[in-house]
Amino acid sequence: MLQGRVVKGIGGFYYVRTELGLIECKPRGIFRKEKISPLVGDRVKISLIKSTGEQGVIEEILPRENVLIRPSVANVDHCVIVMSLDNPKPDLLLLDRLLVMAGVSNLNSIICINKMDLESSGCSTEFAETYVSAGYRVVRTSTKTGQGLDDLKDALKDRTSVFAGLSGVGKSSLLNSIQPQLQLRTGEISDRLKRGRHTTRHAELLELSFGGMVVDTPGFSSLKLSALKYEDIVNMDLAAYFPEFKVYSGRCRFAGCRHLKEPGCSVKSAVEKGRIASWRYENYTEIMGEIEESRRRRYD
Numbered sequence: 001m002l003q004g005r006v007v008k009g010i011g012g013f014y015y016v017r018t019e020l021g022l023i024e025c026k027p028r029g030i031f032r033k034e035k036i037s038p039l040v041g042d043r044v045k046i047s048l049i050k051s052t053g054e055q056g057v058i059e060e061i062l063p064r065e066n067v068l069i070r071p072s073v074a075n076v077d078h079c080v081i082v083m084s085l086d087n088p089k090p091d092l093l094l095l096d097r098l099l100v101m102a103g104v105s106n107l108n109s110i111i112c113i114n115k116m117d118l119e120s121s122g123c124s125t126e127f128a129e130t131y132v133s134a135g136y137r138v139v140r141t142s143t144k145t146g147q148g149l150d151d152l153k154d155a156l157k158d159r160t161s162v163f164a165g166l167s168g169v170g171k172s173s174l175l176n177s178i179q180p181q182l183q184l185r186t187g188e189i190s191d192r193l194k195r196g197r198h199t200t201r202h203a204e205l206l207e208l209s210f211g212g213m214v215v216d217t218p219g220f221s222s223l224k225l226s227a228l229k230y231e232d233i234v235n236m237d238l239a240a241y242f243p244e245f246k247v248y249s250g251r252c253r254f255a256g257c258r259h260l261k262e263p264g265c266s267v268k269s270a271v272e273k274g275r276i277a278s279w280r281y282e283n284y285t286e287i288m289g290e291i292e293e294s295r296r297r298r299y300d
Contacts, residue, residue: 001045001046001047001059001060002016002018002019002020002023002045002046002047002048002056003018003043003044003045003046003062004016004017004018004019004023004043004044004046005017005041005042005043005044005075005205006038006039006040006041006042006044006058006205007022007040007204007205007206008040008203008204008205009038009039009040009203012026013025013026014026014027014038014044014058016044016046016056016058017205018046023046023048023054023055023056024054024055024056025044025046025055025056025057025058026055026057026058027057027058028057028058028059031058031061036061038058038061039064039067039072039073039074040072040073040074040203040204040205040215041073041074041075041076041160041205041215042061042062042064042074042075043061043062043075044058044059044060044061044062045058045059045060045062046058046059047059066105066106066107067105068101068102068105068107068162072203073162073203073205073215075160076107076160076161076162076215077107077108077159077160077161078102078107078108078109078110078155078159078161078162079098079102079107079108079109079110079161079162079163079164080109080110080112080152080155080156080161080162080163080164080214081095081098081099081102081109081110081111081112081164081165082112082114082163082164082165082169082170082171082174083095083111083112083113083114083165083166083169084113084114084115084118084166084168084169084170085113085114085115085116085118085119085123085124086115086118087115087118087168088166088167088168088169090127091166092127092279092283093283093286094165094166095111095165096242096280096283096284096287097283097287098164098165099111099136099241100238100241100287103240103241104236104241107162109136109137110136110137110138110139110155110161111131111136111137111138111139112138112139112140112141112148112152112174113127113128113138113139113140113141114140114141114142114143114169114170114174115142115144115169115170116140116141116142116145116147116148117142117144117145117147124140128140130277130280133244134242134243134244134280135243135244136243137155139151139152139155141174143170143173143174143176143177146177149174149177149178152174152178153178153210156178156208156210156212156214157208157210157211157212158211158212159212159213160205160212160213160214160215161212161213161214161215162214162215163175163214163215175206175214178208179208179209179210181209182206203215236291238284238287238288238291239258239259239267239284242280242284244276244280245259245267245276245284248266248267248269248270248275248276249266249267250266251266252264252265252266252267253265258288259281259284260285260288267281268281
């Protein structure tokens, strides 16, 4: 059997890159019976259909290093979360949800602040400093001026990366800028809705000429933790995915403090004193509400 990697899945067909080239494959029926589907990024074993020699069957999905539920990809090194300064405006709640979901999936995250040519108020510096101080790598980019594109290439080199973020923030444009031969479709921002039109219709694993691979994924306008498995949600220590909380959480009056309404909470005190960004804490409480609702549904 040949080994290869799934680079694209469309309409029940999976395209597997092998030493013989790209092979169009269907998965064995046993996968459907066991409710398992191949994912982009999966390493698989396939057999060739002798009558054609150009098509195959996925016989085995090799063990996954990690899985990101939405976008659905496997075996990636890190997640590049793209936000734009304007057109569409930053959605910091979505950004923090994505950071949490990447953390749950054991992925490192890189935050890309795009469309820096639209900067007018200097707000990107506040965003960047907040997340850098929390331990995240932040790159600031513009496909119009070329700012930060070399930094982004350095972050992607020799790694398998997944891009995520709202439609219209410029994910495909960024990839086209660092490797023009990709020729990914890009779209304009809707004047009425002030958000991007979906130009990427499916997840696809793309090879980068300077080393590494990247998954270009459809953008989306909302994401809740319901995309995670129940086990991940009910056992989640959400504060662990807000790294700047760590230095304060051990100082709370009560062990097991959730940093919500408990008295003597050092995290809340740090927010009040401006040591933790207020929007990060507000997003924490919003996501915590989603977790509590999921726990209630599970045990009702």
